[in-house]
Amino acid sequence: MATKSTVFPVPGAILKAVVCDRSATFLLQNTSTLSNEDVRPGDASCDVVMKGSEETAAAMPCHRSVLSCCSGYFRTMFSIGLKECYTEEVQLENVSSEILKTLIDFAYSLEISVHKDNVMPLLAAAVFLEISPVADACWEYLERHLDETNCLMIYRMRHCQIHRENLAQRAWKLVLRHVSSISHDSDLLELDEDTLIRIILSDNLNVDSEDDVLDAVFRWSHHDLTERRSALKEILQFIRRPFLSSRSIKNNKYKTVVTDKTVDEQNGAVVELNELSIQDQATNREMPVSSLQQRPRKFYDSRTVIVCVGGEVDRRGWAGLDCMNCFDPVDRAWSVWAPAPYPVCGAGLVNMGNQHLFLCGGYLPSGKCKTLHVHRYDLKTNDWEQMAPMQAARSFFGAVEVHGLIYAFGGYDPNDKPLCSVERYDPVLNRWQFMASLPMPLGSFAAAAHNGRIYTFGGCTTSNKVTGIVFCYDPPLDSWSELATMPTNRYLCSACIGPSGQIYVIGGRDRPAGSSLTCVEAYDTSTDSWLTKGDMNTARCCAAIVHVEGTVFALGGFGINSNSSSVERYYEESDNWTMHESPLPHPQCAFGCVTMQIRNG
Template sequence: MAMANNPPIREEAASVLPQEGRYVRLPMDQARFVSMLRVLRDTPSCESLCDVVVKGQEEDSVGIPCHRLVLSAHSTYFLNIFTIGLRECQEKEVRLKEVPSEVLKTLIEFCYSSDIIISDENVHALLVAAHFLDFRPVTNVCWEYMEKNLDPSNCLMTFCCPLTAAHRPRLTENAKTMVLKKFPVISQSSEFLNVNKDQLIELLRMDGLCAENEDEVLGAVIRWRKHDTDQRWPHIREILRYVRPRFLSSSFGQQYLCLNLFDNAPEDGSTANEETLFKLEDIVHLLESSTVGDESQRRPRKRYGCNQIIVCAGGEVVGITPLDGVHYFDPVSSTWTKKKSLPYPVFGAGLVNVDDEHLFVCGGYSSGDIHRNFLRRVHRYDLSLDVWSDVAPMHYDRNGHSTIILNDHIYVIGGVQGGTRTVLQAVERYDPAIDRWHSVADLLVPLYWFAAVAHNGGLYTFGGLTANGSVVSTTFCYDPQKNTWSELASMPTPRFWCTACVGPDGLIYVIGGRSTVQYSELNHILSTVEAYDTSTNQWLRKGSLNKRRCYVGIACANNKMYVLGGYREGVDSMEVYDDHSDRWTVHGSHLPQGMYNFGCTVVRVKPPN
């Protein structure tokens, strides 16, 4: 029997009308499918077409009308409860006691739109809910977000997340490493007060926990205990076994334990009995004994005894001559040490310390045509190996920019691009973990030769020059969570070639600079110092420098602020600030040579044996 020659099935454009006897398949692409779902959701009579109302865990949560079929298409959890004979198959209203209402609303919106907004504030809650409901695309994008955006503001929650430990062990280890490195800051956060006993012990037992001394570790334990005395008091003896008593200062340890450990301790016999309550002699024994706990308690933590060292790299001398020198200044011994030179001479480069193990030099000007030889180059210095190496270059070659470290990421802001001499608004961020730059929100105006610092989770810029050469006094702030810039109270003194630093009192100090582009006028080089209070958005006038300076290096080490070099007075001198007397004093030490426009940062290093 002869078979009819059926025509092949063909895909045609939607506008082609089918001819008699021909098969036509109209493709249903994702965009059209999503559009159809949105129409279904937004139709005025949508609720009459819905066959289920879903509610979150809160008793007063508002139900969300939706379609069983749409939910089942995205989630095997919904597919199962709607198809295998459970009571949810028939019920008009389904309550999910495990999922917060706001998170549930976000996931259902995703079902109808394929859009979802993920941020530090919701990623962990979304991950838990999406995993529970088996929204696999959302789960995957949450993992991707957490891996790409791990920083000190979210690493503790990532480390503590049970799902991360079960499904992303490498991410958990990376988060723990960051928590250990940033422990002094993280232990002051509200998130730290909510870690459980086992998570706290896991951190305390690590040699790599970074702290100035063991007194700081003990203080964190006591803050944690006070947050929930009734529940945590029975565990305090076990936890204290991981504090290293031989490295506590005895006066601090005994006084702090006596005054704070027992403050608000439970008095009922169920918790404060002989099994759980310390006596004073127990505390003294705990502090003085060298045999309590395991072997780790007899070892110092890795960061004990580190010195804060000021690092200066590159710079220039009169005559536009770039330098390649790298020098350490130890404020304790007032000595300079020469280190391995930069791979090339450069001035105007940004120098930042990421983790006390690596320094980065970004951009600047090298020898050659002053109008063209601006750099995109970025080099990393490994402190332990004493080696410089190339890393990914910036998107733009820059000079007159600012380079700031925030949450273990490097931000490069504004500046002038070589060749075209374009003043840049562009801001880019570098992730050292993946060696990659990407753009973030632009400055509100193009700007160069301004001061900048990181403080309280934000970036601040002060003064500078605009594209038309105007000297400004504007203050801008960047919020990395919102990826937005905003304008704050302006400085009293317009200036450029100035420098900024967070002082030991928490104020941001803006120092020196120039007030006019008439470079021949020495009197327009400033000794003026003004301080910005981020909590009040107000400026304060502070004691002036002893010498007029611009292009200076600045650093805060060992709770003192240092100004180094600068153009034009005191090019090889230093000044140190006393915040109690509000006075600057000329330091007895001098720079290895007179210089200015160099990179300057602070790093913690072990003193030589």
């Protein structure tokens, strides 16, 4: 989590408007006309002393009326005839003095500071005491700072499952994505049996091999052998035994379980697993996948790479590229794959299931024309195949995948006029069909798909006006809606989903023939709001942006006077961009760029 604290002001008038109606009877009964602008904690008019849970907790003189205006819990406590209505001192058994003081200060000042050191206990106390503005501020903080270091902790929160389902789902996806690193954290060791089983059951568990899953299970059981001995045998049945190596069972770190005479039940479970795994490997490797245990996970022995296709060498000269380069962020090395069928820039590149890449449309510098051609790259054969063409030739358009279908929208037609048409491709039928059009003709915008919806950011309109407009497309409804406008009007910009689920929009230009931008803004789909992020080190338009394992990469683009080969990466926690030591093989812009999960070896 970030170490910065965030202040969330809550307007007093709004808070009072919410609570006064609910607490009006109580305030009349007490004939109190005090408000939190009139009084301060500790002054002579205080009528109750609050204490935290510690035995030596310090006394905090307060006003019942102020606490009641802030908290539904206190409002009930002080109004239904309980002893706390009359006793001079009230001690809360499950709220620490430090957190209680913070909440009391909020009741009087209507401001709260939320940071990584207090967010969890503050949230628990705010939910318990029914202080909605504070709870909302804590939820907002967690939404903004969700990452692999805290996703399991956040997912395990009971209140998160109940009150913030979207946050719980995002946290769950991060747990599955980063399970290899999380498996060594104390949070995993504290998991209950049901949650651990749910993790193990997922096909989307991002592990190099099933040995990693078994390793995590044994680490969990070793944390408390006495209490977890009975659970181990049940959990082991969910291990996908045909994909275990025989070496993993015989590894010395597991012998302590096998030879521990105090855990006979575990002993039997491990011996059984050992025998079955070897048998499964001998007999089931070639059998059809027919059960959960025999089904491989999606990410066995794999890694995420960045694939770049086509583009321009020199934006001023329109010299096209047909290259296809792959970058491995772990090895920090570039490799060359099969070139595209022809030099093309401003095309759409879409990853379909980590098996195929679709190259759609674009501008052909050799013929100085737009194309509607579509080609499919097969990862297994390292070759391209021509597919059904789009119904409209277009370049500098949006192209994304949603639920196994490709959507191509907007862009420029052969006469360089912005388009509003939208078409959808079904790879099973190899067919395109028109869908509901964009609300206005638009080209050179950024586009991204997130949670089953499609978003467009900025772009140029028919009058060549640069806009900051944002549209959202709902595929099931086949309809578009307008959302909160970007703070910066821009076109030739780029977008991707960041580590915490926000959509990052980088670079571009804010006016025709203007200079490239360094500014970065992030859109929060849950709140329909924008945040300003740290600037890039290099101004870029027609660049690429992708997210790989918690890091955002910005690649290439047109800079101040020429194309760039530079690559920089962004760390969400520090809100900072740093130059990467492995640039593109050559300067380029307006190229297709996606991430792809590929097998090792």
